[in-house]
Amino acid sequence: MMSFLDATRNGGLLVYRRLEQLFDKPFDAALNPWRHLGALGFLFFWIIAVSGVYLYIVLDTSASGAYRSIDWLTHQQWYLGGVLRSLHRYAADAFIVVTLLHVLREFLLGHYSGFCRFSWLTGVPLLWFMYISGIEGFWLNWDSLGQFSAVATTEWLDSLGIFATPMTRNFLGNAAVNDRLFSLLVFIHIGVPLLLLFGLWFHIQRISHAGVFPPRPLALGTFASLLILALAVPVVSQAPADLAVVPGPLPLDWFYLFPHPLMYATSPGSVWALVVTATLLLFLLPFLPRPRGYAAQPIAQVHPSDCNGCRRCFDDCPYAAITMIPHPNGRMQLAEVIPDLCASCGICAGSCPSATPFRSVSDLVTGIDMPQLPIGALRQALQDQLDTLQGDNRIVVFGCDQGARMDTLAGKNVATISLICTGMLPPSFIEYALRYGAAGVLLTGCRPDGCAFRLGSRWTEERLHGTREPHLRASVDRLRICIAWADRGEEKTLHNALEDFRNRIAAHDHALI
DSSP states (O other), X not given: OHHHHHHHHHHHHHHHHHXXXXXXXXXXXXXXXXXXXXXXXXXXXXXXXXXXXXXXHHXXXXXXXXXXXXXXXXXXXXXXXXXXXXXXXXXXXHHHHHHHHHHHHHHHTTTTSGGGHHHHHHHHHHHHHHHHHHHHHHHHHOBHHHHHHHHXXXXXXXXXXXXXXXGGGGGSSGGGOOHHHHHHHHHHHHHHHHHHHHHHHHHTTTOTTOOOSOOHHHHHHHHHHHHHHHHHSOOOOOSBOOTTSXXXXXXXXXXXXXXXXXXXXXXXXXXXXXXXXXXHHHHHGGGSOOOTTOOOOOOOEEOGGGOOOOOHHHHHOTTOOEEEEEOTTSSSEEEEEOGGGOOOOOHHHHHOTTOOTTSOOSSOOOSEEOTTSOHHHHHHHHHHHHHHOOSSOOEEEXXXXXXXXXXXXXXXXXXXXXXXXGGGSOTHHHHHHHHTTOSEEEEOOSOGGGOTTSSHHHHHHHHHTTSSSSOOOTTSOGGGEEEOOOBTTOHHHHHHHHHHHHHHHHHHHHHHO
16 A cells, blocks of 8 residues: 555656746746745635625625625626625635645655644645635525535535434525525635634644745736736626526536536435545545655754754754753753654754864764764765865765755766755855865755755755855855755756856866966
8 A cells, every 4th residue: 555655656746846847947946836835825815815805895695685796796896896706716716726736745745744744634624624615605696506506515415314404405495595594604604714714824833934925926926817817707696596496507616616516426425435535545644654664764863062052953943843941051042852843854953053064073063963964974974075086176066865866976076965955064064175175066955945844945045145044154255156956857957057067167267377
């Protein structure tokens, strides 16, 4: 079971990476919507919420007036109410699409167990909230589409046989649909999104620096696209609901209402089996056994004698896996790692001020470190590789295990060191490599908005640019440093970046002669 699941996930991840890389060209990686699915989901939620406030203000919540008020809004106030109604509908469709894609992406990346288990499990119920609110929203229009959805949904619920009075009795005739029922529908349509908002807040509690809003150009472009769509293809109501008449062919919203035709094509029990099975599978994924041969990575380790309580690892951890406690010496704080939340990425090691190779100790011990690749071993590996390189134009490439493979770069004058995440590299190692004889240092790894550990690439750039501690000293020659982010599968891009960097260094050195 697990081997099949892993094979499927790995194959799907390869396809998804290709899709991301395809969109990197027209959008640039920083604005690629495929890399901001979660943040786009938040954007669409707020568009739905803001437009929904106005729609609620003008909505007549009576059974007889609901359709008239929505129809008036669409045609008589098209410049505001009609546009907002269309924005509300299209944002709701986009919300469900990016959310499902977000779930798929996290599954392909394996972000459903271990340190991601909490976020995954708290995200699954949100899918139910989204569909409940979305489907029930069609009922408030009380046109023939809303009538069809209401009847189909209540028939589906009645198939459970748990209600003392069948819910379909509320829709047996026009007289059965009263103002009390519509007040209840409005209450549900407002209450469920509030639960969804609380669930979204809970969903990101164990994620530091959560991306709850996409980059401004992407946000503005997305909103403009929805606005253009709302103006070009405005949402309009179908004929008024009439329970005495069976609705004819209807233009369904397949993003939300697909269960209805599926139920009539099969049976209510089949649809229940489908949704319950899907929900259970999503809930059980984090608890499935690991593949044979899988070994959990050691978590970050704190050395109290070398920790000065600076809180940099606390600030930089992508998964809030580090907390600060009183130091045994009583004069400062001490970092403490929460094992269940640690992703074993090493970003904390890159933020530690004691993780500098210039310390004149043979056994380099830092305040926080990764047992599988300690900073002391990293310094020794760098020295060993530089000692074996030939020629004057020696280049060191620091990359990560998750990004483009670096084994194709190895040569007589190239040293390649692969880290757990590029974010675990202290900036002082760049200066150390240049002083030790390297002509240049190239940094690579996952693209900033596709980092396997969320923030590794971003923190690396900020440290090099001097906007985040520890930063690279201003005296270091920036012409001898190159950043070339490349995801797995972009080895050719990385190779070309290395060649361009080598030529640039050669030209620079030639000009100095």
